Amino acid sequence: MEYFLQQLINGLTLGSIYGLIAIGYTMVYGIIGMINFAHGDIFMVGAFIALMVILALGLTASAGLAFMLLALFIVLVVAMVFTSVWGWTVERLAYRPLRGSFRLAPLITAIGMSIVLQNFVQVSQGARVKPLQPIISGGVKLSEGDGGNSIVVQLSYMQMIIIVTTVVLMAGFSLLIAKTTLGRAQRACEQDQKMAALLGVNVDRTISLTFIMGAALASVAGLMFLLYYGVIDFYIGFLAGVKAFTAAVLGGIGSLPGAMLGGLLIGLIETFWSGYFTVEYKDVAAFSILAIVLIFLPSGLLGRPDVEKV
Amino acid sequence: MTDETAGNVSSRTALGAAKRDVAPPAQAAPYGGGNLFAESLKDAVLVAIVTAALGFFFLGLRTEIGVGTLEMSTRWGLLISAVGVVFTGRLILNLMVFKSAQPLASRLPSISLPGDALGTIGRAAGPVLLVVALALPFLLLEFAGSRSRQFIDLSILILTYIMLGWGLNIVVGLAGLLDLGYVAFYAVGAYSFALLAEYFDLGFWICLPLAGILSAFWGILLGFPVLRLRGDYLAIVTLAFGEIIRVVLLNWYEFTNGPDGISGIPKPSLFGLEFTRGEGGFADVFGLEFSSLHRFIWLYYIILALALLTNFVTHRLRRLPIGRAWEALREDEIACRSLGINTRNTKLTAFAIGAMFGGFAGSFFATRQGFISPESFTFIESALILAIVVLGGLGSQIGVVVASVVMIGGIEMLRNLDFLKEIFGPTFEPTHYRMLIFGLAMVFIMVWKPRGLITSRVPSAALKERKRIGADMVSQGEGH
Numbered sequence: 001m002e003y004f005l006q007q008l009i010n011g012l013t014l015g016s017i018y019g020l021i022a023i024g025y026t027m028v029y030g031i032i033g034m035i036n037f038a039h040g041d042i043f044m045v046g047a048f049i050a051l052m053v054i055l056a057l058g059l060t061a062s063a064g065l066a067f068m069l070l071a072l073f074i075v076l077v078v079a080m081v082f083t084s085v086w087g088w089t090v091e092r093l094a095y096r097p098l099r100g101s102f103r104l105a106p107l108i109t110a111i112g113m114s115i116v117l118q119n120f121v122q123v124s125q126g127a128r129v130k131p132l133q134p135i136i137s138g139g140v141k142l143s144e145g146d147g148g149n150s151i152v153v154q155l156s157y158m159q160m161i162i163i164v165t166t167v168v169l170m171a172g173f174s175l176l177i178a179k180t181t182l183g184r185a186q187r188a189c190e191q192d193q194k195m196a197a198l199l200g201v202n203v204d205r206t207i208s209l210t211f212i213m214g215a216a217l218a219s220v221a222g223l224m225f226l227l228y229y230g231v232i233d234f235y236i237g238f239l240a241g242v243k244a245f246t247a248a249v250l251g252g253i254g255s256l257p258g259a260m261l262g263g264l265l266i267g268l269i270e271t272f273w274s275g276y277f278t279v280e281y282k283d284v285a286a287f288s289i290l291a292i293v294l295i296f297l298p299s300g301l302l303g304r305p306d307v308e309k310v
Numbered sequence: 311m312t313d314e315t316a317g318n319v320s321s322r323t324a325l326g327a328a329k330r331d332v333a334p335p336a337q338a339a340p341y342g343g344g345n346l347f348a349e350s351l352k353d354a355v356l357v358a359i360v361t362a363a364l365g366f367f368f369l370g371l372r373t374e375i376g377v378g379t380l381e382m383s384t385r386w387g388l389l390i391s392a393v394g395v396v397f398t399g400r401l402i403l404n405l406m407v408f409k410s411a412q413p414l415a416s417r418l419p420s421i422s423l424p425g426d427a428l429g430t431i432g433r434a435a436g437p438v439l440l441v442v443a444l445a446l447p448f449l450l451l452e453f454a455g456s457r458s459r460q461f462i463d464l465s466i467l468i469l470t471y472i473m474l475g476w477g478l479n480i481v482v483g484l485a486g487l488l489d490l491g492y493v494a495f496y497a498v499g500a501y502s503f504a505l506l507a508e509y510f511d512l513g514f515w516i517c518l519p520l521a522g523i524l525s526a527f528w529g530i531l532l533g534f535p536v537l538r539l540r541g542d543y544l545a546i547v548t549l550a551f552g553e554i555i556r557v558v559l560l561n562w563y564e565f566t567n568g569p570d571g572i573s574g575i576p577k578p579s580l581f582g583l584e585f586t587r588g589e590g591g592f593a594d595v596f597g598l599e600f601s602s603l604h605r606f607i608w609l610y611y612i613i614l615a616l617a618l619l620t621n622f623v624t625h626r627l628r629r630l631p632i633g634r635a636w637e638a639l640r641e642d643e644i645a646c647r648s649l650g651i652n653t654r655n656t657k658l659t660a661f662a663i664g665a666m667f668g669g670f671a672g673s674f675f676a677t678r679q680g681f682i683s684p685e686s687f688t689f690i691e692s693a694l695i696l697a698i699v700v701l702g703g704l705g706s707q708i709g710v711v712v713a714s715v716v717m718i719g720g721i722e723m724l725r726n727l728d729f730l731k732e733i734f735g736p737t738f739e740p741t742h743y744r745m746l747i748f749g750l751a752m753v754f755i756m757v758w759k760p761r762g763l764i765t766s767r768v769p770s771a772a773l774k775e776r777k778r779i780g781a782d783m784v785s786q787g788e789g790h
Contacts, residue, residue: 035542049367055382056371085363097757103541104488105760108700108752111693115749123742124368130380238689242549249546280561287550291535294547298538 005153007275008268013159013228015267016166020221021244022251022259023173024214030190030254031210034103037110038090039218040241041117046083046219047232048121051130053078054226061135068135079223080216087215088208090117096204114237121234129233132226136161162224169220170260173213177256186210190254243270246290252303261301265289350404358397365389435708443614447607462606466613466678468718470671473617475698475710477667480624482696483705484633485660486640487536488545491552492695494532495525495665497687499672501559504572504682514578514677518670525669526662528555533661537654552692559684571683575676580608613674620667621707627663628770636660637770701755703762712763716755721748 021043028036059071094109139156177183185206188196197203225240226232247266251258266286273285293301370389373380442449446465450458474496481489502521506512512520532551536544559566566572577585583592585605592608593600627633635656638646647653676682698717702709724744759765 029542035545051380052367052371052373052382055373055380082363082367085360089360089364094753094757098760101760104482104700104704105756107545108697109756111697112749112752112756115690115745116753119742119746119749121368123746125372126374128375130373131375133379242553242689245546246550249543253542278561281557283557284554287554290550291547294539294543295535298540298543300543 002151002153003275005151007271009153009155009159010275011268011271012264013162013267014271015264016162017221017224017228017263018240018244018247018267019260019263020166020169020217020224021240022247022263023170023256024218025245025248026251026253026256026259027186027210027214029248031186031207032095032099032106034095034106035110035245036095036211036214037107037241038094038113038117039214040239040244041114041121041237042083042087042090042215043218043222043225043240043244044121044232044234044237045086045117046079046215046222047226047236048125048130048222048234049082049219050075050079050223050226051132051232054132054135059135060133061137063135076220076223079219083219083222084212084215086117087211087218091208091211096207099207114241118234118237125234127234129231131231134230135227158228162228165220165224166260169217170256173217174256176213182206182209243286246286249300250290250293252300255300255302255304258300258302346405350401350408353404353408354397354401357400358393361396362389362393365392439708439711440618447610451603459603459606462603462610464719464722466606466610467722468714469610469613469617470675470678471695471698471714471718472711473613473620473671473674474668474695475702475714476617476620476624476707477664477671478695478699479705479707479710480627480636480667481660481664482699484624484628484640485636485657487657487660488541489548489661489664490545490689490692490696491532491548491550491555492664492668493687493689493692494552494555495529495668496672496675496691497555497559497684498525498528498665499669500676500682500687501566501572501672502669503673503676504575505566507576508572508574513576514673518673521673522666522669525672526666529661529663529665529668530658532665533658537657549689549692552687552689556684556687559687566684569683569685571681571685573681575680575682577605577680578608578612578677609674609678613678616670616674620670623663623667624707632656632659634770697752701752701762703764703767705767706762706764709762709764716763717748717751720751724748 021039024039024042025036028034028039053075054071057071057074059068059075063071090113094113095106098105098109136158137156139154139159141152142155143150143152177186185196185201186209188199188201189203189206193203196206221240222232225236243266244263247262248259249262250265251260251262253259269286269289270282273282277285297303366389369392370386371382371384373382375381447462450461450465454461474492477495478489478492481487481492499521502524503514503517506517506520507514532548536547539547560569562568579585580592583595585592585602585608587593587600591600592598592604598604624633628637635646635651636659638649638651639653639656639660643653646656675686679686694717698713699710701717702711702713721744724747725741755763
């Protein structure tokens with residue numbers, strides 16, 4: 001039981017990171033119907049920018065609480081802004097010229113962009129891993145019962161921060177999509193771009209903003225990943241990207257709650273599989289679950305099956 | 311800011327549905343002399359600002375592992391020069407191409423050929439290419455001199471990718487099933503041969519068909535769960551399948567030797583003649599002087615024959631009911647079903663036959679390398695093969711050849727960038743930029759020609775006369 005709860009917390013943490021990346025995939029897919037393969041690498045770029053801002057601010061574990069909170073906030077904002085520029089540029093260079101073209105063309109440019117980003121970071125920052133000293137340490141012990149059969153579960157501050165940030169961002173973005181003009185424009189473009197354009201929605205700008213939002217969320221995930229694992233390199237984007245994409249598809253691509261649910265599920269499956277079975281085959285477990293779910297629900301858990309008109 | 315820079319280029323390049331009806335601004339109101347310069351300058355400044363924002367952390371700063379912690383150094387010179395290059399380049403492009411009333415491109419003579427001529431060239435190109443391919447090793451021996459071995463090796467590599475491209479073309483180009491895990495079958499073929507050779511001591515020629523059959527079997531195995539999936543759901547499951555195969559190969563240490571791979575894979579023989587030195591070897595029997603090049607040439611002919619077999623089978627299948635069913639499936643699955651085509655079997659055969667050729671190519675890869683490990687079968691290989699198929703023009707056989715030569719040849723050529731050391735100094739390591747340039751090329755070719763390098767297709771079924779049609783008439787890889 002103790003072990004189970006501990007794994008549950010670890011799984012939720014990992015799942016939150018996947019979920020944040022998966023939202024980027026799902027939003028882009030929803031609006032222009034393409035797999036943004038470079039999104040995982042945008043996440044990696046975000047992690048690198050966060051790392052450099054942390055170093056520039058001289059943030060270490062010995063900093064006072066007030067300074068640490070302020071510094072983390074600055075890191076978050078700077079990483080989000082600069083990663084957004086990357087997301088915007090990728091869309092502008094590789095996807096917008098192909099808008100309205102056939103489906104596989106942007107897929108290939110996305111793979112090309114992924115190769116470009118990985119190698120650009122490798123060339124400019126070196127291929128070696130970048131370790132970061134842990135900044136936020138400690139945590140709380142949650143215990144229940146007493147004597148010999150008490151249950152003690154560790155919940156670190158870092159895990160709390162990750163889960164709370166994810167929940168806050170999720171709520172914020174759901175509100176943004178549901179209530180604001182931008183969100184309405186996004187949903188309009190999702191349904192019918194031509195009609196939205198006729199009704200005065202600036203389609204190109206809406207799509208750009210979608211990419212910017214996705215990149216900003218990915219950079220938050222990058223920062224969390226950096227603080228949680230304490231080591232990044234230019235290649236982390238690929239696996240995280242594939243996992244997050246799996247999560248988006250599992251939840252039903254195009255659905256925001258689906259992406260979060262899929263992310264949590266993938267995180268939990270991976271953690272429990274590593275905890276109870278073998279750590280080597282955790283990816284196989286995640287991918288197999290995906291295949292099995294899709295056999296029975298071909299459009300994911302929360303995805304709407306598209307009705308085909310003949 | 312986004313709209314300013316965006317509008318002008320996208321009006322020229324993008325074909326967005328919403329934009330199509332709007333006349334490009336360059337035609338509606340041509341920029342005058344002073345106005346042109348001001349506009350171009352403003353645009354170039356904006357682009358330079360974006361570049362500065364992009365490069366600030368990656369070019370301006372650099373982290374290195376120092377004593378106990380990461381140390382950061384600055385290189386503002388690099389950042390400033392990058393911004394300067396982008397600014398100047400953009401300004402020149404703006405003045406000459408993007409915003410100019412008379413773009414440079416329109417002043418150049420058009421080199422596009424009429425459709426008929428292209429058709430004739432297309433028909434003539436096949437046999438000519440075939441003759442060149444058959445004679446290539448001897449031409450190389452004659453003219454390339456000491457580097458002939460390197461060039462023959464490169465030709466073998468290109469042919470391997472041509473074969474893989476043709477194999478994937480069956481699945482993506484003909485049947486319209488988007489497969490992102492094709493490398494799995496390549497891996498299955500390679501490991502089938504390597505393991506059969508290791509455990510049962512079998513030779514290449516017995517294992518080749520066995521590897522093909524095993525791969526086809528795995529193709530069907532993948533096909534079953536994805537029968538009902540479409541589009542990107544199909545893409546992610548095939549990608550996942552490729553990753554599963556790789557992870558299993560990596561971790562099943564007792565059977566596959568894990569990350570250490572399998573070495574000592576036997577070389578192919580010529581009707582029992584080994585390419586070895588001494589008594590009974592190929593050179594001995596034919597009274598030639600022993601040369602290690604003989605084996606390379608033999609390998610070249612094997613892969614040429616395998617690739618031609620793939621092409622031939624594809625061509626024949628397109629005329630058979632099954633091939634027509636694939637293409638019908640690609641165009642419209644519902645219409646297919648209403649006409650009584652068994653879509654399940656059609657999809658499964660496409661996966662199986664595509665996988666079989668992947669398996670053949672895999673066993674060839676194993677025998678050529680003599681050593682395989684899971685590292686050779688990563689997702690990037692799948693992406694590369696798919697890129698070859700799409701860049702060449704989906705469903706176009708000759709397109710795959712062109713794209714393979716350009717991409718694989720290009721990657722290998724980029725290995726010889728040592729002359730750049732003389733420009734940028736001895737610390738400059740050009741090989742690191744190889745994949746960066748490769749990725750950029752992929753993006754540029756695709757933006758330039760979204761339908762691939764070969765933009766016309768010959769339909770397999772025609773009412774009266776068979777004539778070439780534009781590639782946009784064919785629905786492609788939507789993955790139904």
